Amino acid sequence: MAKYVYSFGKDGTDGDATMKNLLGGKGANLAEMAKIGLPVPSGFTITTEVCTYFYANGNQYPPELEAQVNDAMVAIEKTMGKKFGDNKDLPLLVSCRSGARESMPGMMDTVLNIGLNDKTVDVLAKKSGDERFAWDCYRRFVQMYGGVVLDMKPKSKTDHDPFEELLEKKKEKAGVKEDADLKPEHLKELVKEFKAAVKKQTGKDFPDDPMEQVWGAVGAVFGSWMNDRAIVYRRMYGIPHEWGTAVNVQAMVFGNMGNDCATGVALTRNGATGEKGITGDYLINAQGEDVVAGIRMPKKIEESLNKDMPVCWKQFAEVAMKLENHYKDVQDIEFTIERQNLWMLQTRNAKRTGFAAVRAAVDMVNEGLITPEQAIARIPANDITQLLQPVFSGAGLKGKTPIAKGINAGPGAATGQIHFQPDEAEAAWQKDNNAKIILVRMETTPEDLRGMKVANGILTSRGGAASHAALVSRQMGKACVCGCEAIAIDYKAETMTVGKETFKKGDWISVDGFTGNVYKGEVPTSPSEVLQVLFEKSLKPKDAPLYQCFQQLMSWSDRFRKLGVRTNADNPKESDQAIALGAEGIGLTRTEHMFFDHIDDFRKMILSETVADREKALAPLLGHQQKDFEGIFRAMKGRPVTIRLLDPPLHEFVPHEDKEQTDLAKKMGIKPEEVKRRVKELHEFNPMLGHRGCRLGIVYPEITRMQATAICQAAVAVMKEGIDCHPEIMIPLVGNITEYRNQEKIIREAATAVFKKAGVTPDYLVGTMIELPRACVTADKIAEGAEFFSFGTNDLTQTGLGISRDDYGTFINEYREMDIFSDDPFQTLDQEGVGGLMKIAVEKGKSARSDIKLGICGEHGGDPASVKFCHKIGLNYVSCSPLRLPVARLAAAQAAITEKKEKAARKAEGGCGCCANCKGGCGCKCCSNCKCGCKG
Ligand code: ADP
Ligand code: MG
Ligand code: MG
Numbered sequence: 001m002a003k004y005v006y007s008f009g010k011d012g013t014d015g016d017a018t019m020k021n022l023l024g025g026k027g028a029n030l031a032e033m034a035k036i037g038l039p040v041p042s043g044f045t046i047t048t049e050v051c052t053y054f055y056a057n058g059n060q061y062p063p064e065l066e067a068q069v070n071d072a073m074v075a076i077e078k079t080m081g082k083k084f085g086d087n088k089d090l091p092l093l094v095s096c097r098s099g100a101r102e103s104m105p106g107m108m109d110t111v112l113n114i115g116l117n118d119k120t121v122d123v124l125a126k127k128s129g130d131e132r133f134a135w136d137c138y139r140r141f142v143q144m145y146g147g148v149v150l151d152m153k154p155k156s157k158t159d160h161d162p163f164e165e166l167l168e169k170k171k172e173k174a175g176v177k178e179d180a181d182l183k184p185e186h187l188k189e190l191v192k193e194f195k196a197a198v199k200k201q202t203g204k205d206f207p208d209d210p211m212e213q214v215w216g217a218v219g220a221v222f223g224s225w226m227n228d229r230a231i232v233y234r235r236m237y238g239i240p241h242e243w244g245t246a247v248n249v250q251a252m253v254f255g256n257m258g259n260d261c262a263t264g265v266a267l268t269r270n271g272a273t274g275e276k277g278i279t280g281d282y283l284i285n286a287q288g289e290d291v292v293a294g295i296r297m298p299k300k301i302e303e304s305l306n307k308d309m310p311v312c313w314k315q316f317a318e319v320a321m322k323l324e325n326h327y328k329d330v331q332d333i334e335f336t337i338e339r340q341n342l343w344m345l346q347t348r349n350a351k352r353t354g355f356a357a358v359r360a361a362v363d364m365v366n367e368g369l370i371t372p373e374q375a376i377a378r379i380p381a382n383d384i385t386q387l388l389q390p391v392f393s394g395a396g397l398k399g400k401t402p403i404a405k406g407i408n409a410g411p412g413a414a415t416g417q418i419h420f421q422p423d424e425a426e427a428a429w430q431k432d433n434n435a436k437i438i439l440v441r442m443e444t445t446p447e448d449l450r451g452m453k454v455a456n457g458i459l460t461s462r463g464g465a466a467s468h469a470a471l472v473s474r475q476m477g478k479a480c481v482c483g484c485e486a487i488a489i490d491y492k493a494e495t496m497t498v499g500k501e502t503f504k505k506g507d508w509i510s511v512d513g514f515t516g517n518v519y520k521g522e523v524p525t526s527p528s529e530v531l532q533v534l535f536e537k538s539l540k541p542k543d544a545p546l547y548q549c550f551q552q553l554m555s556w557s558d559r560f561r562k563l564g565v566r567t568n569a570d571n572p573k574e575s576d577q578a579i580a581l582g583a584e585g586i587g588l589t590r591t592e593h594m595f596f597d598h599i600d601d602f603r604k605m606i607l608s609e610t611v612a613d614r615e616k617a618l619a620p621l622l623g624h625q626q627k628d629f630e631g632i633f634r635a636m637k638g639r640p641v642t643i644r645l646l647d648p649p650l651h652e653f654v655p656h657e658d659k660e661q662t663d664l665a666k667k668m669g670i671k672p673e674e675v676k677r678r679v680k681e682l683h684e685f686n687p688m689l690g691h692r693g694c695r696l697g698i699v700y701p702e703i704t705r706m707q708a709t710a711i712c713q714a715a716v717a718v719m720k721e722g723i724d725c726h727p728e729i730m731i732p733l734v735g736n737i738t739e740y741r742n743q744e745k746i747i748r749e750a751a752t753a754v755f756k757k758a759g760v761t762p763d764y765l766v767g768t769m770i771e772l773p774r775a776c777v778t779a780d781k782i783a784e785g786a787e788f789f790s791f792g793t794n795d796l797t798q799t800g801l802g803i804s805r806d807d808y809g810t811f812i813n814e815y816r817e818m819d820i821f822s823d824d825p826f827q828t829l830d831q832e833g834v835g836g837l838m839k840i841a842v843e844k845g846k847s848a849r850s851d852i853k854l855g856i857c858g859e860h861g862g863d864p865a866s867v868k869f870c871h872k873i874g875l876n877y878v879s880c881s882p883l884r885l886p887v888a889r890l891a892a893a894q895a896a897i898t899e900k901k902e903k904a905a906r907k908a909e910g911g912c913g914c915c916a917n918c919k920g921g922c923g924c925k926c927c928s929n930c931k932c933g934c935k936g
Helices: 017-035 048-056 065-080 118-128 131-148 162-174 184-202 210-224 228-237 301-308 310-327 354-366 372-378 381-388 422-431 446-454 468-476 529-536 545-560 572-580 592-597 599-607 611-636 658-668 672-682 694-699 701-720 737-758 773-777 779-785 793-801 812-817 834-848 864-872 882-908
Strands: 005-008 043-046 094-100 110-114 245-251 262-269 276-284 331-338 341-349 407-410 413-419 437-441 457-460 479-482 487-490 495-498 501-504 508-512 517-520 564-568 586-590 640-644 726-731 765-770 788-791 853-856 877-880
Touching: 005 017, 005 065, 017 043, 017 048, 017 094, 017 245, 017 310, 017 341, 043 065, 048 210, 048 245, 065 245, 094 210, 110 131, 110 210, 118 131, 131 162, 131 184, 131 210, 162 184, 210 245, 228 446, 262 301, 262 310, 262 354, 276 301, 276 310, 301 310, 310 331, 310 341, 354 372, 354 381, 354 545, 372 545, 372 882, 381 529, 381 545, 381 864, 381 882, 407 468, 413 422, 413 457, 422 437, 422 446, 437 446, 437 487, 437 508, 446 468, 457 468, 457 508, 468 479, 479 508, 529 545, 529 572, 545 882, 564 572, 564 882, 572 611, 572 882, 586 611, 586 877, 592 599, 592 611, 599 611, 599 658, 599 672, 611 640, 611 701, 658 672, 694 701, 694 737, 701 726, 701 737, 726 737, 726 788, 737 765, 737 779, 765 773, 765 779, 773 779, 773 793, 773 834, 779 788, 779 834, 788 834, 793 834, 864 877, 864 882, 877 882
Parallel strands: 413 437, 437 457, 457 479, 564 586, 564 877, 586 640, 640 726, 726 765, 765 788, 788 853, 853 877
Antiparallel strands: 005 043, 043 245, 094 110, 094 245, 262 276, 262 331, 331 341, 407 479, 413 508, 487 495, 495 501, 508 517
16 A cells, blocks of 8 residues: 655654655655654655655545544554543644745745644643633634635735734723734634634634644645745746645644743754854744744843853754754754753755755864765855855945944845835836846735846845844845845835934845845945955965865865866956956957957958959957967966957948948048948848858958958967967857868968967867757768867857857746746756757767867856756867856866766666766676767
């Protein structure tokens, strides 16, 4: 019989931390904590398979489920020594908690205090000796159950929450501010009023039967997997919809039984900075979500728990360290203290900023907790870019005093215009993708995700370092200041007031997520600590602890990676910066950028009617280009430099405005009509597929000749200064070996002439960009000539998918929303399609020239998933913009480490381990007989 229910608790635990896919993250870790002897209230997990079954079968459960749940409930009763629905003795209450494989903070629903009704509440009051507590639980239960299971939550921001309204009225009437100050009689009235509201809105009575309540809650949790905000969340973080959620049913423990009780959340290291030491929030005499909901301002664990509850603090600190050592990672822990007894309710690997990820990982290696390999593997490669982002410091802050200070919840510096409504923020962003937005809210909820996503920074007036706003912005890598109590927000008036000053929607403010400071107006930013050391040299490494962590991680990455990393750079300054960030060469220099600096000469060339005129116009350009290349060669100090010959259509370089055309005609001594005519001639309907790339050099060989000459003369000149030089001359947009041969001939002739004259011959290569499907399919032929391939994946994506990058904006969002494309193919390589073409090109290229140099120079060269793919298919290097280099280095190391692990696994299975096809049985003895095609 299929097992759908897994129990956990001190009397026996079926699951463990490895079973996340089946039990969800929460369930698997509850089981693990129970297994290692931590105090976990007993419970059971209904597996994700039931969720899958539920959606595949019209919201029905597998027939075996009911009996398994009933058995597991009996087991809880036994361990806890209480009975569910007991009318005579202290009744067992349970919570019903969602839990997917990956945590999705606040996305799905939890119901606490299940099992209460008009009878059990009386028993609970009598036997606990605390009437207020019992009715507080009941009040919360009816409210949560009504919201989650009976669908009474407000549907939009402007809708009223019937329960919150009644609660507010009651507090007003009772003259109290906090929920906890309501008297039993108030709570009793509230429960009645809540139930009446349920009856009025749903037409049904509130369910009294405890088991019916459980099934209602279980159904609601499974149902919440497909609610709108959960779907949006999964799309944002690339979590598959098929995974499903598990449901955990667990005995309740109570943080709201009095002042010797508490509930809290904690991190074992700071989630924003990574600093060692427990940080977190707690509330005395409170239950569950009060801490994260931002209703009451929580206290800081690190500041006062040791004074409020010294014994529990000590025990908690020990448990937290035990968990961190056990999982060997920063833990995010939820706990409750019931009458001085500590209970663990959740642990998971903490979400963290890029700063915290790097700091904690490097520290843990230095503490001997993990290996460098583990440190590298666990940092999302993209996160490291956070360490390079601008900050507020020094000159920018001169003369500025903060208007308020909150909790520094998500590091980063952000300046923007105030928006109070997330949907308006999103609309502003849709109108202008460069709009700078600071989302200002009392607190954020999962409904606000879309608005948070487009904001540059987030500012809230309530909630601590574990609030929703803090958690989510940390994960999104956004600057966030939360719990900034000095600001008073009025949503209706669309204002925020600080002291005497009032800010309106649209006013500019700046938030510093490092310090928690909020500033009026726009504060100019300065380079990050890392770049102050590497680029500006205004900081010494020894004074820059963040830089030290960064550098440590990068040096470990370089130790493991097999892929080379190069940069796309067009001038000496970029080249210098790239070297500082680890570039081992240049993978793409675009020569057209240089032409813009000498645009008039270049325009003359374009407008020339005869070869002779063109050559005359090209002569000064040669000198300019040579100087530019010399600068780059000098900066690169002997590292290889790939230079692409002219690529864009000439139309891009000529003036299109009347006045400019007249000016140019004057300069050239010709009639404006002639300029106009020529510009018109150059117009193309589809320039991307028009007269560009090698097609230019083929029709105008003098351009290729000039460029090749400039490159070779520059190389010679630099070598004569004693600097080594390795130019790689790259022909763009080749689809046919005949095109390649045509251009190669011109290049080699020019090179030979230069070198002969100079008496120096640098090591140089001639190769091609691979950016057309035809080039991939005929790569064996092209490789007979080309000494290297560099995949131009921007164009290869355009030509491979038949999608124009300039025009896909009109449908890509719909494609993403409908999950037709899982990623934007211009950001993350379409591995199946475009990647498939690359594989063909690699295979065929190597078959014709075994030592062919292979690289990638499209935007994808700095995208982690694409970098990993490039490693897999055996490229020699990736090339990306300078600031993406750290990402590429880290991702390349991750790819190598994954490969090593996979090899070891294949070996363990009895294979040779040398290739993915070999699962043993190929008869290879590493690998002389290898029939799997891996050739050793
Ligand atoms: P989320 O996934 O949104 O964090 P949880 O299922 O973790 O939701 O529940 C939220 C909070 O409810 C927990 O942090 C805990 O404080 C409280 N809670 C859940 N189950 C129990 C329980 N059995 N006893 C006491 N408190 C609980
Ligand atoms: Mg939780
Ligand atoms: Mg291209």
